[in-house]
Amino acid sequence: MTARDVKKIVLAYSGGLDTSVIVKWLQDAYGAEVVTFTADLGQGEEIEPARAKAKASGVKEIFIEDVREEFVRDYVYPMVRANAVYEGLYLLGTSIARPLISKRLVEIAHETGADAVAHGATGKGNDQVRFELAFAALDPSLKVIAPWREWDLNSRTKLIAYAEQHGISVPVDKRGEAPFSVDANLWHTSSEGKALEDPAEEAPDFVYQRTEDPQSAPDTPEYVTVGFERGDAVSLNGKVMSPAELLTALNEIGRKHGVGRLDLVENRFVGMKSRGIYETPGGTILMAAHRGIEQITLDRGAMHLKDELMPRYARLVYEGFWFSPEREMLQAAIDESQRHVTGEVRVKLYKGSANVVGRSSAETLYSLQHVTFEEDEVYNQKDAEGFIRLNGLRLRLMADRKKRLGKND
Known part of the structure; x- marks a missing residue:
């Protein structure tokens, strides 16, 4: 399929500078109609303005969807059941959002009769791999367009110049050099690049957006009780909540106590090392609580086997193989192990820490x-x-x- 063969493209669209430029570039380079999809994953910013920006770029079919419940229920929770942690520390916040976005892009392509999908991931990162492996699994007949691997707009200066040339609005904060790049969803916030590129230098305080400085956190500990059914969190302090509601509440509690900060140099799938600052307040509490309930309800053999499988599972998520048969096979085994993982866990939060201090279950193996x-x-x-x-x-x-x-x- 050549550029002339592409008639309609579905683009993962944030409404920011990069994807706004991509809309116009796709229209010009491919002569194709562009459909935009913007997902509310709980990133903590208003996404509705993306509609006006897309309209201003001549987009006629605009999809803006709140997928927070689906994200936590169908992607985050299965990962929590696995206790998935990449390279011993990373809770996979960016990685786990990509399969859902990819799935909706493919579904929208089918709904609108599009013959291509596009993303704004660069040629250096993991996201291009995650998106495109998902597309391959879900519909390999769709053409995949990755502008960062095709165009010559390889600097912020060139992007801004292109935007101004084509009447695309450029936010004031984009005209200067961005201090770092941010990706966010309900599970985490990730900050990378620029001010963070030297792994020898401590990250500046202004990088942290989702957590209070642990040193400034309350001097009094706070206790929370998380209720589980078959491995999934269903209640907080005795109140039944939906997955997204529960994670949102845990995020706020964790934020206040400075829980979930991580400074990590990780190994990207494409081969290079990358330094990132991650904040996962609610997720850190949830993972600790899940481990806690497993301690009294999961048989030793099952627990040890899960711990052996977990690094493989985490690597599959990180590298973009969510829709692979091996991840689904592992998930089936993990989910089987969760049949009796039901009960309550008490977690103590204090100045950046989240420690399990109590566990109870009608299905306990503790004697x-x-x-x-x-x-x-x-x-x-x-x-x-x-x-x-x-x-x-x-x-x-x-x-x-x-x-x-x-x-x-």
Whole structure:
């Protein structure tokens, strides 16, 4: 398919400078009609102005949708069930939003008869991979257009000049050098680039947007109780809430206590290392609480297997393989493990920390009778002797061989 073959393109559209320029560039370079899709993922800013900007660019079909509930219910919660953390620290906030945006772009392409989809991700980052792997899984017949890999507008100065040349409004704050780039949704805020590019330098205070400085947080701890059913959070402090409502409430509580800050140098899928500042206040509390309820409801074997699978699951999410068969296979196993992960967890929040301090469940595997230091009638301590002897048999045999051969290794 050549540029002349493309008739209609669905663009992931934020209404910012980059995607506003992309609308005009697509119209000129491809001679095609452009449809825009703007998703409210809980990024914390008004998205309705995107409609007026799209109209001003000649867009006739404009989709603006509140997908916060779907985002948390169908993408964030499955990831929480897996306890997914990339490279030991990153809670995958940007990564987990891309599959939903991609799915809606493909669905809108089908609804409007479009033959192409487009995104504003650059050629250096992970997002281009995430979008395009999702498109490949959902409808490989659609042409994928990535302007940053095609045009010569490779600087902010050139973008602004192009915008002014074509009558595209440029926000005042875009005319100067942006101090850093931000991506946000209901799960997290990510800040990268410019002022943050030197990993040896501490991030300036102004970078943090979603959390208070832990040093300035309240001097009194706050306790929250998160209720779970089959691995999903369903209530906060006894009040039943929808997924998006609950995460929104946890974000506000976590913000106040400075919970969820992360300064990370991560390994991008495309090969380079990247430094980012992440803020995931509600997500940090939720992940800690989920681990807490699993501690008393999940069998040791299931828990250890989940912990072995988790890095693979997290890497699949990070690299854009949400719609892959292997992620779906892992999800099925993880979801099976959650059948009895039901109960309540109490979390203590204090100056940047979120620590589990209490767990209770009608489906608990915790037996006070077995673990008590007092006298009991359910556990014969003499049984441990045979258990240890059998488990140590192979070690004794290897020690005997070393002694027989006179070797130390």
